[in-house]
Amino acid sequence: MxxxxxxxxxxxxxxxxxxxxxxxxxxxxxxxxxxxxxxxxxxxxxxxxWPSTAAIRRPWRVVAFTAMVIFDVIVANLRVARAVLGPVSRLRPGFARVPLDLTTDVGITVLAQTITLTPGTLSADLSPDRRTLIVHYLDEPDAESVVAAIKSRYERPLKEIFG
Amino acid sequence: MRVKEFLLSFLIVAGAAFCFLGSLGLARLPDTFTRLHGPSKATTLGIGCMALASLVWFTVTRREPSVHELLVIVFVALTTPISAHMVARAALHRRLPVWRGEAPPQ
Amino acid sequence: MISVAVDIASVLIGLAMLLAFWRLLRGPDIVDRVIAIDTLYINACTLLLAYGIAGDSALHFEASLVIALLGFLTTVAFAKYLLRGDIME
Structure with missing residues (x-):
């Protein structure tokens, strides 16, 4: 061939x-x-x-996911704008530990990037065993809601895309 | 033409305003981790808006599609989270003071 | 109308660069200074794109892209140095 x-x-x-x-x-x-x-x-x-590559299972989900992320980036900026312009003393920042269901390198990378670009959260570190992502949030009431939101909104579709 | 001009001006000013907000966050917020939030989100959308304005402007004035601004948008959207993540790791590694709340155990 | 928009944008981005520069001088840690440099180069990219629109010149775009490429590498190299005390592995 x-x-x-x-x-x-x-x-x-x-x-x-x-x-x-x-x-x-x-x-x-x-x-x-x-x-x-x-x-x-x-x-x-x-x-x-080239590091390991991953197969994309459902191409159409990628389009939907990208559209959702672009929308969330705009929301994220309005929230950052409010946090920056408002009184600093009212912010409630903190760290959250997100247990990962994703196993592939590409999947984890995309999830970390998405978390950084979307509202209120920033991926800060990955545990050496690649099972926990440490996330910093700017203004949330508690860590549990951040973890739940990330898992349902971003990790589930990524799991469907990369497996 | 009027609508196009208005849209372009809006994109230009919005891009600059987001850049300004990101830098204001950098200057104003209390600790290293909160300071990272401003530049990593706002400047990405800022340069995205400005590149989109440039794309529209050159497509309209030159009367042929000018799409290489998409490269800037994609490149910045891919690289900003990476650099933010690495800087945050460095900050955790150096055990920088955390304003309110506690640092995660290493 | 567009030239007015570019003027407003220049002022805003100029202020943004001043704020980032203030953080660069102020610190307090070297990590804050790295973030400030990162912000400065992205602002410079945006300003160059705005000047490209104002001057109707495609050359500014190339400069903007090159600054974005080099700035990213600089930030990553700084972060790696702070993490490991070494850039090459």
Whole structure:
């Protein structure tokens, strides 16, 4: 299978091509040829640096999840704005420990990123055994509600996506 | 044209305002962990709004789609949480004082 | 109208950079200073994008992207240094 030989990682190659076209901001045929060439070579050269990859089980859930995160980012900013502009002495910050059901590296990474970008919480540390995520919250009544909200709103859909 | 101009101006000012709020949080909040909240959320949306404004502006004025601003949005949205997470880990590692409440056991 | 918006944006982001710079000088810990640098470079990126719109020039965008790339690497390198006392592994 020569095509398989030439393109062992078709999705990475496609990603490089799209990145190249975006960087040059053009759909000129020359750029497409050059981007395709780089897309063939780069994944081969850098294959050793890639950590474990994860299969996405339900692509459509990714779209829904992304839309939800974008909406939450806007909510997060309004809440940060209120916390920053209001009196500081009324804030109730603290740490919460979130037990993880996700096991894959990619899943945990995406969850940590989502937590940081969404309202009131910031992922601060992952325990060495990868079973607990330490989260800092800016203004919440107690830690249990933060943990419950993260698990139901973000971890469950991610579990469905990455398994 | 009027609507487009209004939308663009709104995006520009909103982006700058979010950046300002993020930095105000950095300057005002009481400890290192709360200070991280401002920059990690507000500046991400700030630069996102501004890049979106730039995308719309160049698409309208040059009369051809200009989409490379999406790169900035995606890149910042991916990298800001990573740097915030690493800085928070460093702060925990150095056992920085926590304002109200207690630090998690190591 | 757009030039007015860019003027307002410049003032706001300038104030934001001053606030971040104040935190950079003030500290109190080196971690706070790292956060301040992180905020400063993102604000610089945003300001450059605004100037790109005002001057109708695509060059500002490239500068903004390069600052974002280098700024991220700088922050990560600082954080790693603070965690391990060493950057290279």
């Amino acid at each position: 020569p095509l398989r030989r030439l393109l062992p990682h078709p999705w990475r190659s496609l990603g490089v091509l799209v990145l190249w076209l975006l960087l040059n901001n053009s759909l000129h045929p020359g750029h497409i040829v050059l981007g395709a060439a780089i897309g063939c070579v780069l994944p081969l050269v850098t294959a050793r640096f």
